Amino acid sequence: MSVFIPKGPSSRLLRLAYPQIIRPLTATSLNRLSRPSFYHTAMPTHFTIPKTQRVAIIEETGGSIVIKKDWPVKTQAELAPGECLIKMEATGCCHTDLHAALGDWPLKANIPLIGGHEGVGIVVAIGDNTANSPVKLGDRVGIKWLADSCLNCEDCRNGREQTCLDAKLSGFNVDGTFSEYAVSFVNHVTPIPEGFPSDEAASILCAGVTVYRAIKYSQTNAGNWIVLPGAGGGLGHLAIQYAKVRGLRVIAIGTCMHVLFIDPLTVFIDSGAEKKELCKKLGADVWIDFKESKDIVADVKAATEGLGAHSAVVTAASSSGYTQAVDYLRNGGTLMAVGLPGEAKLEASIFFTVFKSISILGSYVGNRQDAREAMDIAARGEVKVHFVCKEIEELKDVYEGMKEGKVAGRIVFDLTK
Numbered sequence: 001m002s003v004f005i006p007k008g009p010s011s012r013l014l015r016l017a018y019p020q021i022i023r024p025l026t027a028t029s030l031n032r033l034s035r036p037s038f039y040h041t042a043m044p045t046h047f048t049i050p051k052t053q054r055v056a057i058i059e060e061t062g063g064s065i066v067i068k069k070d071w072p073v074k075t076q077a078e079l080a081p082g083e084c085l086i087k088m089e090a091t092g093c094c095h096t097d098l099h100a101a102l103g104d105w106p107l108k109a110n111i112p113l114i115g116g117h118e119g120v121g122i123v124v125a126i127g128d129n130t131a132n133s134p135v136k137l138g139d140r141v142g143i144k145w146l147a148d149s150c151l152n153c154e155d156c157r158n159g160r161e162q163t164c165l166d167a168k169l170s171g172f173n174v175d176g177t178f179s180e181y182a183v184s185f186v187n188h189v190t191p192i193p194e195g196f197p198s199d200e201a202a203s204i205l206c207a208g209v210t211v212y213r214a215i216k217y218s219q220t221n222a223g224n225w226i227v228l229p230g231a232g233g234g235l236g237h238l239a240i241q242y243a244k245v246r247g248l249r250v251i252a253i254g255t256c257m258h259v260l261f262i263d264p265l266t267v268f269i270d271s272g273a274e275k276k277e278l279c280k281k282l283g284a285d286v287w288i289d290f291k292e293s294k295d296i297v298a299d300v301k302a303a304t305e306g307l308g309a310h311s312a313v314v315t316a317a318s319s320s321g322y323t324q325a326v327d328y329l330r331n332g333g334t335l336m337a338v339g340l341p342g343e344a345k346l347e348a349s350i351f352f353t354v355f356k357s358i359s360i361l362g363s364y365v366g367n368r369q370d371a372r373e374a375m376d377i378a379a380r381g382e383v384k385v386h387f388v389c390k391e392i393e394e395l396k397d398v399y400e401g402m403k404e405g406k407v408a409g410r411i412v413f414d415l416t417k
Helices: 011-017 027-034 095-102 198-216 236-245 272-282 296-303 319-328 350-355 368-379 392-403
Strands: 052-060 064-072 083-093 119-126 140-143 146-148 181-185 225-229 249-254 286-289 309-314 329-337 359-362 387-390 410-414
Touching (some): 083 392, 119 181, 119 198, 198 236, 198 368, 198 387, 225 236, 225 319, 249 272, 309 319, 319 329, 319 350
Antiparallel strands (some): 083 119, 083 181
């Protein structure tokens, strides 16, 4: 029988935790230390794998979700070369999961399937004849939207693995992470830094890497102005923090939403003033409430000495967010398209897009390196995910809240119970 003996944080983590040599333990750090997922320094090399598990499966297009408790778990012998079986600890819930279930995107999911694509867990089996596996039994890893790619095509060779024509997408064309055990691929799972709790890491695997990559390629330098429409939402609150890590000045655009989760203790925001306070706390230099503003373009220019912003990363799933962005960017500015408003079209003045030399770039999740970088920044404590934990059985209610626009923060399902 294998025995798990916690060895505590590594010396690297101590350096991260105590940048000034020593500092008092806060309530947050004590809470982190108390979590089982904090310690992953010693793991068994053999695991007992059950025959069945709980899963949340999309049985038909339209959002129908069924929780099944007797779904078969793949055995080690059933894993193909390059595949690994992961015992899930936590998985995030993203609006993409809802779109996959509803079938309201131009691209359709391979239904029926298990949803989810922000999962963290322990590798408990690896397929036979897997050559040069970068992971081993007992490693804690993350499953992203991009589950696998060929790694040989032009896109993959140029760091655009997510646009590989043979890409496998978790919870979309292959089974995802709404399960107690998930199958993924050794070459694409993301290592989770020691000491970074699984529930916090989950949202970085999609929301975090998505905004991190968009900001990374936004053609901005330290001191530049970046506008973030949808700043208080699940992606937006992370975008503020990643932008500040890069030394950017942030203009946060948002408004009052029904519910926004501030922290794991489930504090709710129900006023624009409180959302403004949150965005400011996260580092935003300027706050604009788009429902109170009479002219967002004028407001952005007023905050930027009349010139406009250097870049905008639009995480809001509304076409208006894109149209306005072209108008408030300065000459040579860059619009990063991230939010996916279904069938909407981008309406922008061709004349002024050309005249102002505006760049419009689509940014779609991230590659393996982007994921490692985004995860490392968060693990160092420079980015904090604001989320609440729920049980997978609550998935239907979460989807209903998303459809009604009542959920603006991140939801994470605890799969250890």
